[in-house]
Amino acid sequence: MTAASIKEKQSLIGTSVPRIGVDGKLNGKALFSNDVAPKNSLWVKALRSELAHAKIESIDIKDALNTPGCVAILTAQDIPGNNSFGIINKDQPLLAGSKVRFVGDPVALAVAISEDVAELALSKIHVTYTELASIFDPEESLAPGSPFIHEKGNLLGKRLIKKGAPELAFEKADVIIERTYQTTCLEHAYLEPDAGYAYFDSDGKIVIYASTQNPHYDQADVASLLGLEADRVRIIQTNTGGGFGSKLDLNTQGFLGLACYLLKKPVRMVFSREEAFLCTSKRHPLKIKYKSAASKDGRLLAIDVKIMGDTGAYASYGLAVVSRSAIHATGPYEVPNVSIESVFAYTNNPIAGAMRGFGVPQVAFAHESQMDLLAEALGVSPLEIRRRNALRLGSTTATKQELTASVGIQTCIEAIAPHYEAIRNKTNSKDSKKLKGVGLGCMMYGIGNTGTQNPSTAQVELQSNGGIVLYSGAADIGQGSSTVLIQIVATELGVGAEKITLVNADTGLTTSAGATSASRQTYISGNAALDAARKLKEAILTEAATMLKANRKKLYMKNGNVLDSSGVDSSVSFEQIANKAKREGRPLKWQGFFDPDTTPLDPETGQGKPYATFAFAAQIAEVEVDILTAEVTVKKIIAAHDVGKAINPESVKGQIYGGAAMGLGFALMEEFIPGKTVSLKDYHIPTFSDMPPVECLIIEEPEPTGPFGAKGVGEPALIPTAPAILNAIADALGSRIYSLPANLERVMKAIHSGASKMKFRLNQ
């Protein structure tokens, strides 16, 4: 047996190793962010503005402080450090100082012996405001003469992308399709509303337990708010009941840090569902003006896209969405001539931040609708037009990035093609009140942050008992990154997954892995872990070669031993190796690093290499529309996703199932109306009974720079679903919906405007 084939045999890559920590979640023993605080902790509650835009004249806390059991009332004045935070733009105060900018902006904290007392104390704080003119529309916000929401003005950011000569191409085009698409605010609606606990440890560090996607960022911003060195703050991620982007922000961490620091006492905080709805970030509502040109033979010639985004009161991850929505506006297609402009403005709406896909789900709704409209105008099938234009090896993207490997969109399209044809050929039932439709949705998604460094680090250590410890800063928020990282390291070192102990997402014990966002942890932190494991492997083999007096090249690892493949029957265990190295003072803990190869985008033309690799997908949705009630039933979703390599196929499927559910909600029912939507009672997310069967087709076009060829799937899972459903509705009705969600009333309108073209006539 060669060393290579043995290694192949032992590989955990591509096997669905059960999730680590899954038992605790099943039997209820897993501790989430609200479960860790001891009984004696004080409770922190925030007083939030009821006005959208107002100057704070005064805050009277006397009565509140006299509430029996109230320990402290904290306002902006009490913040010792820099009262502004944010992952990209530091424009958000922890507690509003001079003014409030949205309904929900925090102005004061009560710290008390119980949650009830804290709430009572809050009700006794008297804030005097002078109301300011408020703005709820981004275009209005940027109009000359609009009142400023921030001192620097109301423009969050702008991204331009220019390629080729679009004006010329539009002149020569055979068809031009121009439409405007609108999406709304969405709430993440994760299972676990934000919570946390903070205390001072015996070394005088503030330790904060939180439900978070990014412990190392939290650490830096909490330290800056408190005016401390970063190492005085330690963030520990608890089990996290979903994040979807919103737990990239400091939701409770800053408040907990402040109260703990000032009072030197353990404190806890938990958001009600209503509070999480009110004050955590939302998906950006985008207005997308989209013009496409194609030639007679169905080739895209040019696009001209103008995106207007509403980022709400503070930036959060807004700038990332500005760029990402622009870069992805072409969809997974080669477009020779491109003009894209993405402009986002501040308003007095809730903060819009990161939400699964960073703007790509919104633009995908637009580009996929455009593809179907072009197909219709040209008389080719929706499948065919996508085939003709899909990116392939050697294609260049809108930013003139040449794709040199792992371009799986064609394969994804071919994988769903037979299913698509089969559904299309199904005839409509005789029951003419229910119309069937089928739609396609395709997407590409750049893995990792856009055109900036976004490295990850990890350490792998061999312990004296022969066990292996993996240290990673990566927060597993339920998507399964911890299990994947273990699979990668275990495979590299030839041991079973159970041999690896993972220490993760604790700033006291791990170094930064960057955020759990942008579908980046498998690719980037997976590579960092692999790099560390490789270095440790080298060290182990070197030790073993001396100990076995063998040819190092003939050695291989198996079940915690190093063996000689040259026929000599000798081996040495990891334990023996560890002990020897330790005695002789050689290191057994190795650091790994990975930063994807990207370049920044040119500010004028948007040219550059924003991502090292892209994920691709194609999905089909089959729907049935009741033309009398406008009810849409999604019958089936078939999802082909190019993930490079499915390190854990069940986890990949889990992401696709969840993504499809989120996409269905985005397509048909989810809409957060600022000022109106209060909780899950008026914000509809899909239930089991809304969900159709989802069939996953995993496509593996290996990414040479990925760990074992892997890319990512977290956000891609959601992106094609809504476009596929909307295209299916249009297919059924012969008329199209341009604003999401496609709720009952919008579908009813479409039914009436499509009546003439319907496959079956309305016979009412």
Add this chain to the structure above:
Amino acid sequence: MRLPKFEYFEPETLEEALRLLAEWRERVCVLAGGTDVLVKMRNGRLKPGAVIALERISSLNGIGFDLRKGLTIGAGAKLSDVTSHPDILRYYPAIARAARVMANVQVRNMGTIGGNLCNAAPSAENAPPLMALGAVVTAASLEEERRITLDDFFRGPGLTAMKPEEIMTSIFVPTPPANSGASYQRISARCGVDIAAVSVGAMIMIEDTVCREVRIALGAVAPVPMRALSAEAFLKEKVWSEEFLREAARISADESRPISDVRASLEFRKQMVAVMTQRALEEAYGRAIKR
């Protein structure tokens, strides 16, 4: 948030409950399954000094059927019991359906049919089919026991014809006449766990293709569940036809008085009253001619 303090009673007999009720008067709240009450207490809309739980009064929980008289459902019967009761499934499928399509498993396992009626939401799911089938409720106080037809029961959102000192003990539904059928139809913005945007209960009796009796009740389209009396009058004594059916549906939409809210606009609701009425009548007709 924790709830403010209140007294809590779990009487085992109706009389004891009624005595407590008389004692505490306005400051008391009756609790059945609590799926409406607790929501209101938690968001501060309801702040009772005392809560009287009815769950241990077993006389309120039964379901009984007598083919000659009809169905008696204890006010405290759980929605999940209503949906699975064999006689209800057989003789009153519309009632079973209303209790089955509402809320979710957990709520149906706790919530009661009496609670749904006494809560008197405009969208109260069980009201339209019960009204269509001519239900009469019994309310008891220390002084008397009286019967109120469901038609007279609802007085406004959250308001009923019951007096503060009364407890609803049961709901009686006469045995449906021969050659009759009933149906319940609803539409909501999402498949599961959502209040109906429009609901319709209908009952018709057909004799030699003539519609001898018809009752149509609409939910969520007026301050209270309402009868579509004009539509009923139009259909009565008419020979059953597609055309009359559509006309009746249109009339019923006309007489509905919906509002626009987060769930649906006024126009859409009116449109749906017609569709749901037509579907309810069609299904009821199908059942009537099968019998």
